Amino acid sequence: MSVEIKAPTFPESVQEGSIATWHKQPGEAVSRDDLLVDIETDKVVLEVVAPQDGVLQEILKGEGDTVLSNEVIARIEAGAAAAASAAPAADAAPQAEAPAADGEKPVAPAARKLAEERGIDPQQVTGTGKNGLVTKEDVVAHKGAAAPAAPAAPAAAEPAVIPGERVEKRVPMNRMRARIAERLLDVTQSTAMLTTFNEVDMHRVMDLRAQFKDAFIKAHDGTKLGFMGFFVRAAVEALKRFPSVNASIDGKDIVYHGYQDVSVAVSTERGLVVPVLRDADQMSIANIEAKIAELGGKARDGKLTIDEMTGGTFTITNGGVFGSLLSTPIINSPQTAILGMHSIQQRPVAENGEVVIRPMMYLALSYDHRLIDGKEAVQFLVAIKEMIENPAKILLEI
Structure with missing residues (x-):
């Protein structure tokens, strides 16, 4: 049948x-x-x-x-x-x-086509797919690959490969990258986006992390204590104080959300995805760190579901993990604001009339000026700064 x-x-x-x-x-x-x-x-x-x-x-x-x-x-x-x-x-x-014939490795169609283009014998490629299947990625990663075979040319023609030739390669965008490009362009054209900046002293959070990271791992089944848990909790408290930052625009209506679903940007080989922490206001720092690790792993493995990527009322992106010192993140439509974290650097700052060296991080808040006034945006970012610099405020919700 x-x-x-x-x-x-x-x-x-x-x-x-x-x-x-x-x-x-x-x-x-x-x-x-x-x-x-x-x-x-x-x-x-x-x-x-x-x-x-x-x-x-x-x-x-x-x-x-x-x-x-x-x-x-x-x-x-x-x-x-x-x-x-x-x-x-x-x-x-x-x-x-x-x-595949007896004794030959199975080869995926796309892998065989790419191997032919590159002049590679697919049987010489190590297959990482199921049952030794040679995939397109295996061909790309194959060492010692020959250059693409050139078509036969008349004897009088010039050599197919010219020393010093400037090679170009044209490949189509995958669907995810094409959709990301479309959405980002749409956001820049349809919102009144503006970015405000501040900096935060990370030394108290870093001291807490250094002091309790081992105990945290033992108490929470191997979950590591990072910085995202603090920033998500600080953002949740700030969103409660400034509901317009947690809102969205639908036509001529403003939709105020009575919950905080925080999207966290994750970089993958296919492009940037933003899985959502549902009801982040009800999650502890340990729950947040565990959920981010779970969603990040699923994103890199391509296992995220539509539901895990749908929705979100506010987004946090951390360019600091790649070494970014300062940036202007683009809003994740239909949300109206996004928080950008950056790398931590030792810098001299004035404290109580003295110059001290502190681990400082620049923060950026991009927001839709159609809904959020500059005053609210600045106050929202200052609220996050104050909570990160005084972590007890996060725990006490003050």
């Missing part, structure tokens, strides 16, 4: 996706819940698994093809054994790859 494999039901905010990687090829045996294919959307990578045991009969959508919600992308011969499976159907998608 032939069973249709369909693309998942996409959320309303996702119109279509594209086939990223096939993990099984026609003729291969599959077991129930085996990963068949990754589908990349403009927000997340969705996994499609086998609904039951059988053999992958044919692939209807090859890597790079566009797919719609619930579209049929492959078929499985349910209950068939691998040995009983014939060669792939002749009408399978052109990009579908036949099973």
Whole structure:
């Protein structure tokens, strides 16, 4: 019995996706819940698994093809054994790859195409996919790769490769990067964005962290104490005092949120994503640190769900982990403000009439001036500064 494999039901905010990687090829045996294919959307990578045991009969959508919600992308011969499976159907998608011959490594279609372009023997590439499958990433990472083979040229033609040639490479944006570009451009054109700056003395928070980091790890099942927990808690308290910073604009209406869902920017290979800490006002510093670590790991592995990335009333981004000294972060629409953290540097500051060396961090608050006045923005940032410089205020909520 032939069973249709369909693309998942996409959320309303996702119109279509594209086939990223096939993990099984026609003729291969599959077991129930085996990963068949990754589908990349403009927000997340969705996994499609086998609904039951059988053999992958044919692939209807090859890597790079566009797919719609619930579209049929492959078929499985349910209950068939691998040995009983014939060669792939002749009408399978052109990009579908036949099973590897005895003694040969299985090679994904995209990997084989890239290897041919680069003049690489895919059998010499170490496969990191399931059952030794050679993926596109394996070909990219392969050492000693030859230059792309040049087409044959007439004898009188000039050499295909000229010493000192300035090489260019054109590749299409992946869906996530294209969507990020679209959203950022839209924000800069549709908001009255302004940024205010301040600096914060981090020495008390750093002393607390140094004093209790080992005890914190033991008390909270291995969760590490970082700086994000303090900043999220400080932001939550500041958002309660300045509700317009936690609001959003919907047409001609202002939507005030009676909760604080804080988005935390995470950098991944595919682009920047902003998973959400739901009800951050009800979370302890330990809960915040554990949840950020969990969401960060899922983001880097491409395992975030749409729900984990949807919503959010305020965003925090930490460019300091990459060495950024100062920046003007772009608002995460439809939110109206975003807090930017930066690297910590030892700087001389005046304290009680004396010059002392302190670990200082620049803070930046970008906000939509259509809703938030400069006075509110400055007071909001000062409130965060005061709580970070006096961590007891965070715990006492004062």
